[in-house]
Amino acid sequence: MKKTMLLIVSLIICTYGFASKEKYDFDVKHIPDSLKKDANAVIRIYNISYNYKTPVTATEKKSIAVTVLNTNGVDYANFLESGDKFRKLTKVTGKIYDSKGTVLKTYSKGDIKKSAYSQHLTTDNFSYYLQVYPPSFPFTVHFECEFEWKDGIILFPPFAPQPDYQIAVMEADYSLQYPENTTILTKTYNQVQELPAENFKGNVIRKWNVRNLKAIKEERFAPAINTLIPIVYTAPASFVYEKTQGKLLDAEHICKWQQELNTGRDELSPETKNAISELVKDASTDREKVKILYDYLGSITRYESIQLGIGGFQPIPAAEVCRTGFGDCKGLSNLLKAMLNYVNIPANYVIIRMSSQEKDLDDDFSAFIRTNHIVLRVPLPGDTLWLECTNTRVPFGFVHNGIAGHNALVTTENGGYMTRLPDYPDSLNLEHNQMDIKLNTDGSAHVQVEKNWHVKIYDNVYQLLTAKPTEVTDYLRKEISLPHATVSQVNLDDNKSALPSLKARYEWTTTLFGSKTTNRLLIPVNAMRYTISKLKKGQRNYDIYIKTGWKDTDLITIEIPEGYEIEALPAPVKHTCAFGNFESTVINLGNKLLINQSVMVHSGQYDVSLYADFVQFIDKITEIYQGKITLKKTTST
Structure with a gap:
């Protein structure tokens, strides 16, 4: 009996112990x-x-x-x-x-x-x-x-x-x-x-x-x-x-299923057809018709995500998007395709990954997993348009940063294929500053600026066109490397061409352009370029990947105040390497200084073994942007 009781007690203890013990030890x-x-x-x-x-x-x-x-x-x-x-x-x-x-x-x-x-x-x-x-x-x-x-x-x-x-x-x-x-x-x-x-x-x-x-x-x-x-x-x-039912074996099969989902969803109402006919009646070329309908799409619709049923993959019917006035990338692209089809202009529904970094897709089922967006391809004689239908503020004919150079799946009547969208040469991605600086004897300055952003740089800043005036001013102020600067008289001019650009004209003033001593003014060579953040020196693990190349150019004139003369100027600099090139000159014109600087950075993937060279390249760019000019008093005050 005692042995039986001891066994029962032991079982209770063991059971309780196992019940309370954690399965995992997460110490x-x-x-x-x-x-x-x-x-x-x-x-x-x-x-x-x-x-x-x-x-x-x-x-x-x-x-x-x-x-x-x-x-x-x-x-x-x-x-x-x-x-x-x-x-x-x-x-x-x-x-x-x-x-x-x-x-x-x-x-x-x-x-x-x-x-x-x-x-x-x-x-x-x-x-x-x-x-x-x-x-x-x-x-x-x-x-x-x-x-x-x-x-x-x-x-x-x-x-x-x-x-x-x-x-x-x-x-x-x-x-x-x-x-x-x-x-x-x-x-x-x-x-x-x-x-x-x-x-x-x-x-x-x-x-x-x-x-x-x-x-x-x-x-x-x-x-x-x-x-x-x-x-x-x-x-x-x-x-x-x-x-x-479908298969995801490759681009052809993915596009075939997509085409089946899209079938029958391109019907337009009689009212929409009449509106289209009236809009394009005086257009003389297909390109002009496409531009008219692209703008029309933006005027009658807005973007909303549609994820109902198989709406994550199937567009809402074109007539329904017209009726409600909203659609997602699928519905809006399908609507514009239907409108173009009505005027006998063929277009392709394109499946793509919109991403700031990832451009490449493999021609297999993984392409379906990684795509997340729809755009429209319009093949015209001598030119192919890639249209962003969710945002018609994107300039007509411009392939924006989120899709330029990306792989994409192009649907056709019988299936489809993989292609790569066009991209732009690095040299077109230009930011140019022209500054006229009037420097006063007390160290204050008045600066007139004309700033131009081109192509991919434009895509980074065109939101300024719809920003509040205070937001635009704040953005421009942050680009000035001096404290106590005040920006005013801002005017923006948008060039919405296939190679778009945005021009900003404005003025800014500062109570101290650089630093001042009793007899000298120490002023920056370029107050409109922040230095590129220094890279960490030492060992690196991964290759150097520059997704988008760019070019920065600056043309600056500085009017030397009366009573001052030039004591020291930075030496001319010119450097070229695998990653790009830069050049800087400061020319004495008597009562003025003319400064010309340019930096070119090439896109690409570079082996990690070149990291020390890349750090040196960035450090040299930083050095030219941090250059100083010394002005010395010629008369006492």
Whole structure:
């Protein structure tokens, strides 16, 4: 009897012990120092298990634990998952741990909030989220959740465990299960290991993992983060989605499915047709007709994101966009295509990635994953137009920065193909300053400026045309490297040609143009150029990537005040290297100085071994911009 009681007590103790013991030990001491280096957070666990049951159903399980080391990593502690009519959150649990791995707080599905994904008018997309407030640093959060997929599956969840710079990863695993005789498309990038496939009860199980990924330290002029981190893309070769079927094998198949989605959605109302006929009746060329209809599109519509049903891929019918007066990139591009078709001008619906850094797409299913925008291609004799239909303030015929030089998928009646949009020579991306400076004996100055931004530089600043006057003045003031400068008399002139430019004429004054002593004025060679921030010297990890080349030129005259003479001028400088060139001259014209400076930086990707040369190039540019002129009094006052 005593033995029986002892056994029962032992079982109770063991049961209680196992019930209360945490499955994971999240003590921070288990993180290797090599993973803490340069890291704001460390991904302790990143597991995705995806079971593709049928072409229209699947289940997804995720387990993600993150240790946040400092305030810069706090955002990675929050729970944030996307949802729509195809993907529904069914289970979620979460816990917060202190630095020793002790549980501080638990969360359940009832704590998760659900909100619209964006403020746009028509969307089925939303987000599941929970904001975590840090108790102290370091701390760990662990969320486990499950999703139900239904009504169609085009793509499987991507495996991208290292989301950004300064984030390390201890271990990450991806498991994909699917029925035998199902063809799956896969693509991996950067240090991802695939394990041998397994077969289990009529299913294939494939697994990928990564271990001990050190934090990527952010470097200036580095390639896009997506080219540096491990990623696995997977998808079914044939899919069913919202009662449509298709394949994502390559550009031709992607475009074929897109064309099927677009079929029958280009009808226009009689009223719209009559309006179009009236608008173009006096146009003498197709290009003129396209310009008229492009402007007309901007006058009758506005941009709104449409993400209803398969609206993420299928445009709203042209007649509906006309009726409501709004549409997204799909609907607006489709409407302009329909209007052009009505006047017998062919156009192509183009799928592209709009991005500040990523230009390239591969001609396979990954292109579908990475594209996010629609534009219109209009082939004319001797010229092809690429039109941004979501913003007709973009000058007609200009290929803006977000798409210039990018790969794109061009849909045709029978399918489609991949192409690359045109780009501009670096030399056209010009910013030119012309300044006339009247310098006074007390060191104050009055400056008249004519500033011109061209092509890609124009694209960076054309928003000034719709900004408030105070915002324009503030922008121009920030470009002056002297304190106490006041900008006035601003006038903007917009040249909306296919090679656009924006001209700003204005004045500015300062009570002290440089520095003043009893007998000398020390003035800047160029007060309109801030120095390029110095690059860190020493070892670099990644190639040098200059996405957009540019040219800066300055022509400056300085009127020397009466009673002063030139004591010292910077020597002429001229330098050329692989990254570009620069030149600076200061010429004495008696009572005036003429300063001519130019800097040219070439776009391109340069081997990391050239980094020391690049640092030297930037330092020399900084040196010429920081040049000083010394004026000396000739008479006493």
